[in-house]
Amino acid sequence: MMFLLSPSSTSSSSSSSTSIINFRILLTFAFVTYLAFDLIVCTGVTDTPSNSTSRWEDNASLGDANVTMDPTSVIHVDRDVVHGNAQQRGGPRKKAIEKILSSHDSEVPPDFEKDIPTKVTVQLYIVSFDSISESTMDYSLTVFLRQSWIDKRLTYEKLEGVDKLELDPKVMSNIWVPDLFFTNEKRASFHEVTVPNKLMHIFPDGTVLYSARISMTLSCDMNLVKFPFDSQICHVSMESYSYSTKNIVFQWHEDPVIKRADLKLPQFEFKDTKMVDCTQTYQGTGEYSCIRTEFYLARTFGYYIAQVYVPSILIVILSWVSFWLDVEAVPARISLGLLTVLTMTTQSANARAHLPRVSYIKAIDVWMAMCLFFVFAALIEFAYVNVNARVEKRRTMTQVNQTQGGLRLNIGMNKNHDNGASSAPDTEEESKPKRLFNKTTIGRAKARRLDKFSRVLFPLVFGAFNIFYWIFYMTWELDQSITFRKS
Secondary structure, eight states, X not given: OTTTTSHHHHHHHHHHHHXXXXXXXXXXXXXXXXXXXXXXXXXXXXXXXHHHHHHHHHHHTTSOTTSOOOHHHHHHHHHHHHHHHHHHHSOHHHHHHHHHHHTOOTTSOTTTXXXXXXXXXXXXXXXXXEEEETTTXXXXXXXXXXXXXXXXXXXXXXXXXXXXXXXXXXXHTTSOOOOEEETTEEEEEEOOSSSOOEEEEEOTTSEXXXXXXXXXXXXXXXXXXXXXXXXXXXXXXXEESSOOTTTEEEEEEEEEEEEOTTOOOSSEEEEEEEEEEOOEEETXXXXXXXXXXXXXXXXXXXXXXXXXXXXXXXXXXXHGGGGGSOTTOHHHHHHHHHHHHHHHHHHHHHHTTTXXXXXXXXXXXXXXXXXXXXXXXXXXXXXXXXXXXXXXXXXXXXXXXXXXXXXXXXXXXXXXXXXXXXXXXXXXXHHHHHHHHHHHHHXXXXXXXXXXXXXXXXXXXXXXXXXXXXXXXXXXXXXXXXXXXXX
């Protein structure tokens, strides 16, 4: 017993227990390391929880449940799953796109080496016809520019259930497109919200349909002789910038211009649309294909009738009120005349504020000038009547004063006589003021007669002017096409 409890036996038992503890620690560390490695492999290879679940199921089917799983087998299974998903994403359409892009050169036209021009068919779909500015002589519109051409380099075998390949905007940069530009463009921009508004379809025979949404401001040479009863021709010209007719030829689609069904303009209405071939030859560079569409627009002048013509007519009629006022009502007639003249001047300036400073006379200039002339003539008529009445009155008063002074002198001299021999001359001298008063009355009567004459003359002349003005500008047809061709 003492032998068993000896120091040597105690030390041997403690060393064996320490070895067991160390072995358990090592075993635990190895198991934790294995779990950590397995977790890293699982999260690195698979993407979703569903893939992780299938991985464990695949591992369970590899062998007996009592056999320890090999981590390398997990990696192999995950790679197979990923490879299967990649095969699902790479369908026949994607393969067709990759095939045609691998052999396509986006830097040259389809038949560049053959020196055969590529025929590009163009169509415009007008989304909005926003504003037409007379001051800057331009207009804004938003269109879908559609182009179609045949590129044999993009042919592919027809796929079952697929009539065309629809390309993403990111891929379109790898396809050749015509270098079309707008010759009369001032400002333009592509729409990129929320993605670039572009479309490209490729058909099995190599036909390419390319569409882009563009907002632009285009110049429009206007002839404003009949403004606001005018009609304008605004055009859209498209031309190849770098390729001559040996490489690119533009032509219109069978339905060249399509307008939105509910498209309306605030001041104009569409009358007609005409297609023109404007192919031009530039000295030193060659001949370039060009096509143009011309919009024939007629101005709706209802706004100007309500805001310009009717108010100006009322102002002219208001100036005639002074003909019914008394000649001696000087403050009232002056105030009325000046008010109508200043109002007419202001309205004339406002009506022409948004018009360009052209050298020719417009229809609205003729109208405003004549209205201003009538109100000014009414003021001049009052000035003439008033001056004549005052001059006649002043002359009469002077003669009355002179007559009264002579009468007083004669009365004083007659008092020195004893008899009444001078009674007859006295009676004649006393009758002179009455005759002078009658002259003043006659002068005022002349002024009134002039006012009465103006009451009839002014409306008649203004009415005759209106008849001539409206008949002339409503029936006069200005040849806009000749003016446009010259410009």
